[in-house]
Amino acid sequence: MLKNSKIIWNKARKIIPGGNGLLSKRPERFLPNGWPIYFSKSKGVFIWDLNNKKYTDMSIMGIGTSVLGYNNSYINNYVKKNIDLGINTTLNCIEEFKLAKELLRIDKFADQVKFARGGGEAMSLAVRIARSKTKKSKVLFCGYHGWHDWYLAANLKNINHLNNHLLKKLKPLGVPKELKNSAIPFNPNDINKLIKLTRKNDVAAIVVEPSRFSYLDEKFVKKLNQLCINKKIILIIDEITSGWRECLGGVYKKIGLKPSIVVYGKALGNGYAISALIGKKKIMDIAQDTFISSTAWTERVGFSAALAVIKYHKKHKVFDHNIKMGKIIRNGIIKIAKKNNIKISVNEIDTIVSFNFLYDKKNEYLNTLFTELMLKKNFLASNLIYVSYFHTESVIKKYLINVDKVFFEISESLKNDKKILRSKIRSYNYKRN
Numbered sequence: 001m002l003k004n005s006k007i008i009w010n011k012a013r014k015i016i017p018g019g020n021g022l023l024s025k026r027p028e029r030f031l032p033n034g035w036p037i038y039f040s041k042s043k044g045v046f047i048w049d050l051n052n053k054k055y056t057d058m059s060i061m062g063i064g065t066s067v068l069g070y071n072n073s074y075i076n077n078y079v080k081k082n083i084d085l086g087i088n089t090t091l092n093c094i095e096e097f098k099l100a101k102e103l104l105r106i107d108k109f110a111d112q113v114k115f116a117r118g119g120g121e122a123m124s125l126a127v128r129i130a131r132s133k134t135k136k137s138k139v140l141f142c143g144y145h146g147w148h149d150w151y152l153a154a155n156l157k158n159i160n161h162l163n164n165h166l167l168k169k170l171k172p173l174g175v176p177k178e179l180k181n182s183a184i185p186f187n188p189n190d191i192n193k194l195i196k197l198t199r200k201n202d203v204a205a206i207v208v209e210p211s212r213f214s215y216l217d218e219k220f221v222k223k224l225n226q227l228c229i230n231k232k233i234i235l236i237i238d239e240i241t242s243g244w245r246e247c248l249g250g251v252y253k254k255i256g257l258k259p260s261i262v263v264y265g266k267a268l269g270n271g272y273a274i275s276a277l278i279g280k281k282k283i284m285d286i287a288q289d290t291f292i293s294s295t296a297w298t299e300r301v302g303f304s305a306a307l308a309v310i311k312y313h314k315k316h317k318v319f320d321h322n323i324k325m326g327k328i329i330r331n332g333i334i335k336i337a338k339k340n341n342i343k344i345s346v347n348e349i350d351t352i353v354s355f356n357f358l359y360d361k362k363n364e365y366l367n368t369l370f371t372e373l374m375l376k377k378n379f380l381a382s383n384l385i386y387v388s389y390f391h392t393e394s395v396i397k398k399y400l401i402n403v404d405k406v407f408f409e410i411s412e413s414l415k416n417d418k419k420i421l422r423s424k425i426r427s428y429n430y431k432r433n
């Protein structure tokens with residue numbers, strides 16, 4: 001009997017608030033009606049739904065985790081060997097030490113590493129360390145950094161503070177009022193605002209993502225480095241999404257950021273849970289004076305997966321491949337849009353390609369329509385594509401042929417002012433429903 005994923009999802013929402021643990025995998029964010037929702041198996045860039053229907057993933061690739069493709073046998077075999085030897089005992093596993101050594105070879109500026117499993121969790125550690133070290137509490141940030149209190153505290157003062165970084169009008173429910181003014185946002189590249197904020201506040205840390213849809217400006221980076229040195233502010237670089245995508249470690253190296261602490265997650269484990277923060281000894285050592293400790297941080301699977309990921313990168317030219325494929329995807333989309341008279345803008349990052357329709361109020365309608373029409377052609381597609389090593393030229397060729405067909409349909413519907421979307425429009429807002 002065919003399984004109806006929507007029925008299962010509706011049941012799941014009754015017993016799991018929101019249906020799952022991650023906003024970004026909820027069907028309402030892609031295609032409220034018709035998205036396959038659940039997978040049964042995966043390989044490379046292919047995903048099979050509960051009815052064994054096969055799709056090619058040209059969207060978020062496990063929300064950016066799977067740079068080395070889904071179900072990568074090399075990583076799995078390495079991990080499985082250690083699973084068979086036991087993953088959690090009274091004694092420590094040697095992989096924690098091995099991974100720390102490996103990361104310190106890659107991040108030369110640093111002398112110490114601490115591990116966690118989630119990205120937001122590692123960011124919380126980084127902020128705790130910065131506050132402990134400086135004995136100050138204020139954190140200035142731009143970008144998204146997880147679900148924890150230190151970050152959501154930004155909205156205690158003004159419910160719009162996280163609008164440009166996370167979600168519009170997010171209520172900081174459950175975050176202690178006492179944290180008001182402890183986390184203050186600024187927009188990427190706005191050095192003047194940042195300098196003003198450092199004059200008005202006694203700042204422990206500045207937290208940035210080096211890139212999201214574009215890189216931080218060179219000028220901004222230089223001034224930010226200097227500001228942190230002059231004011232003895234701890235500079236935390238969140239590479240949870242940007243890291244392990246273009247080079248071993250983070251893009252901070254590429255754009256000249258001078259970090260105090262770098263934080264990795266997502267692609268470091270290629271889908272296995274592992275996150276790391278890496279920094280100078282004089283800062284990291286304070287972790288011993290505050291209490292930072294968790295049982296799950298010593299299990300063996302996450303470390304093993306990350307060690308295998310690094311080995312895989314050293315054997316294969318993943319970054320060169322992904323950058324090349326990203327350029328093919330981006331240039332292909334631009335060309336096809338032009339051909340079909342569709343107005344779009346495209347971002348500058350090669351390994352995370354994103355495009356936006358330029359039709360004001362119709363944009364979300366068109367994004368949903370794009371996903372709906374591509375799904376009919378067996379692609380999981382959105383306007384955001386995380387490139388993986390298994391996005392081969394032949395996969396991309398097929399994808400672009402289908403984007404061409406779909407853009408033609410969209411263009412015709414726009415010309416004739418005809419609404420052809422069957423699903424409800426996708427929603428990027430956090431909803432309780």
Ligand SMILES: Cc1ncc(COP(=O)(O)O)c(C=O)c1O
Nearest residue numbers: 118119120144145146238240241
């Ligand atoms: C830049 C950045 N920081 C932090 C996080 C939170 O990581 P996690 O979802 O693993 O807690 C994310 C997740 O998307 C991210 O992109």
